[in-house]
Amino acid sequence: MLNAIGLQNVGVEAFLAEKLPRLRALGATVIANVWGDTEEEYVAVVEALQDAEGLAAIELNISCPNVEKGGMLFGNSPTATASLVSRVRAATRSTLIVKLSPNAPDLVESARAARDTGADVLSLVNTFVGMAIDPVTARPRLSFGTGGLSGPAIKPLAVRMVFQVARALPDVPLMGIGGISVLSDVLEFLAAGASAVQIGTANFRDPGVSGRLVKELAVYCADRGTAVSSLVGRAQRIGTGGEAGAEG
Amino acid sequence: MRADHQAVLLRRRVFSPGFFSVTFRAPTLAREIAPGQFVMLEVAGRLRPYLRRAYSVADAVPDAGEAEFLVRRIGPGTAALEDLAEGSEAALLGPLGNGFSLAGLPPRARVAVVAGGIGAAPFPLLFRALTAAEIPADLYLGGRNAAELVFRSRFAEIVPGETFLSTDDGSLGEKGFVTDAFARRADGGRGPFYARVFACGPMPMFAALARVVQRLDCPSEFSTEAAMGCGFGACLGCVIPATEKPFVISCMEGPILPPGKIAWEKI
Numbered sequence: 001m002l003n004a005i006g007l008q009n010v011g012v013e014a015f016l017a018e019k020l021p022r023l024r025a026l027g028a029t030v031i032a033n034v035w036g037d038t039e040e041e042y043v044a045v046v047e048a049l050q051d052a053e054g055l056a057a058i059e060l061n062i063s064c065p066n067v068e069k070g071g072m073l074f075g076n077s078p079t080a081t082a083s084l085v086s087r088v089r090a091a092t093r094s095t096l097i098v099k100l101s102p103n104a105p106d107l108v109e110s111a112r113a114a115r116d117t118g119a120d121v122l123s124l125v126n127t128f129v130g131m132a133i134d135p136v137t138a139r140p141r142l143s144f145g146t147g148g149l150s151g152p153a154i155k156p157l158a159v160r161m162v163f164q165v166a167r168a169l170p171d172v173p174l175m176g177i178g179g180i181s182v183l184s185d186v187l188e189f190l191a192a193g194a195s196a197v198q199i200g201t202a203n204f205r206d207p208g209v210s211g212r213l214v215k216e217l218a219v220y221c222a223d224r225g226t227a228v229s230s231l232v233g234r235a236q237r238i239g240t241g242g243e244a245g246a247e248g
Numbered sequence: 249m250r251a252d253h254q255a256v257l258l259r260r261r262v263f264s265p266g267f268f269s270v271t272f273r274a275p276t277l278a279r280e281i282a283p284g285q286f287v288m289l290e291v292a293g294r295l296r297p298y299l300r301r302a303y304s305v306a307d308a309v310p311d312a313g314e315a316e317f318l319v320r321r322i323g324p325g326t327a328a329l330e331d332l333a334e335g336s337e338a339a340l341l342g343p344l345g346n347g348f349s350l351a352g353l354p355p356r357a358r359v360a361v362v363a364g365g366i367g368a369a370p371f372p373l374l375f376r377a378l379t380a381a382e383i384p385a386d387l388y389l390g391g392r393n394a395a396e397l398v399f400r401s402r403f404a405e406i407v408p409g410e411t412f413l414s415t416d417d418g419s420l421g422e423k424g425f426v427t428d429a430f431a432r433r434a435d436g437g438r439g440p441f442y443a444r445v446f447a448c449g450p451m452p453m454f455a456a457l458a459r460v461v462q463r464l465d466c467p468s469e470f471s472t473e474a475a476m477g478c479g480f481g482a483c484l485g486c487v488i489p490a491t492e493k494p495f496v497i498s499c500m501e502g503p504i505l506p507p508g509k510i511a512w513e514k515i
Contacts, residue, residue, distance in 0.1 A: 001298065001299060001477065003477070003483070003485060005477075005483060005484055005485050008484045008487065008495070151298055152295070152298065201298070201299075203478070203482060204299055204300075204477045204478035204482060204483050205290065205298060205299055205300055205478075206252075206290075207341075207478070207480060207482070208252070
């Protein structure tokens with residue numbers, strides 16, 4: 001999927017007043033994903049969330065390619081990442097997840113910057129900047145020009161990035177993201193080094209996919225008498241037979 | 249209630265190359281669907297297109313447990329339906345969206361249905377409801393050329409009123425836009441001729457029709473077309489610029505919207 005939907009949302013006040021109570025009533029584990037144009041905006045939203053009941057964690061989106069400023073700007077430079085994360089860290093006691101951009105020039109450096117300045121967990125990856133052009137009219141398919149590419153097309157890229165960050169920062173819990181649709185995708189990300197996964201695009205195709213994969217993973221583990229935690233990083237222990245990231 | 253219905257393809261009727269109807273066995277959906285509502289359809293076992301596609305339900309026969317769709321092939325999603333073998337399965341997530349409203353029509357009211365091209369798709373079921381409610385209705389069916397009006401035979405017996413055909417190139421019916429054909433008859437000079445207008449078609453048709461119905465002060469319901477990623481309000485890819493707030497979410501607040509809610513100048 002190539003999208004330029006951006007970050008449409010109701011805002012933090014309406015989220016706290018309307019959406020969070022509804023999600024809690026459903027028994028959901030809630031993680032708030034936060035984005036701002038400036039460091040001050042990120043901090044203001046995080047402070048507004050600080051005393052919310054029933055929020056499991058806060059995730060910083062520093063990597064959305066569909067907003068004109070902010071967003072990806074913070075994700076593309078380790079210095080900007082470090083500055084933002086340290087300010088947000090000072091503003092909250094919540095578990096802090098930082099969602100990394102695959103468009104960063106050096107993802108491992110960005111990951112290290114986020115970890116060193118207070119991220120508890122890293123989630124990766126957000127969408128890749130992509131473009132589609134109508135072959136007849138030669139106009140971009142998206143009115144924004146470019147958009148974020150997600151779904152199965154990016155899975156091998158995302159698995160490689162999780163593998164690389166897990167190797168470089170073995171003590172940081174990672175959430176793997178990128179094209180997960182079926183159980184084997186979940187197992188692949190766990191093997192690469194993710195302790196958990198997120199599902200985005202596949203929900204649009206099948207709104208029941210997340211619950212189903214949770215059940216399938218439980219059955220998979222029960223059948224083998226193993227725990228999810230023992231599936232994490234298996235590929236790290238086996239190794240690649242080569243250097244991950246090699247282009248040849 | 250919204251559900252993911254596993255439906256079996258019973259038959260395909262080809263009207264002309266690239267224009268066809270598919271009828272599925274989907275008893276619960278056939279019972280619950282209202283005119284103007286839609287489903288997100290996925291052909292089983294296919295990864296392309298990855299996302300489901302939105303289809304208006306063209307007709308539903310609860311007694312037979314059947315739901316029908318009118319389709320024009322435009323890309324891999326519609327091609328998958330064109331290739332689907334009878335007896336094969338598709339998943340139909342629905343009913344979705346709000347549907348057309350027949351409530352509050354005055355006695356002896358006459359309504360108009362304005363359809364551009366494949367915009368004819370949602371209307372057989374609406375005509376079924378109008379006929380049951382004994383509400384007379386005229387169909388204005390337009391397209392660029394005669395080939396785009398191939399679904400006219402599907403409406404031959406079911407319009408509880410007159411049918412007016414028009415084509416941009418004059419190859420069938422009146423020459424000109426369907427909105428002009430509608431405007432010529434709708435403007436009775438003594439207030440609106442029609443108590444309500446139901447419309448579906450491309451955005452330029454809607455924009456022109458919005459001006460006509462506003463001038464005639466004629467209440468209208470447009471079945472908006474927007475690319476839908478999910479169909480249930482999660483992706484927000486189908487938003488349309490609105491007048492009373494920045495956007496309306498087509499799949500949740502629509503797809504049937506009064507033209508006054510849409511900010512036409514921003515489209």
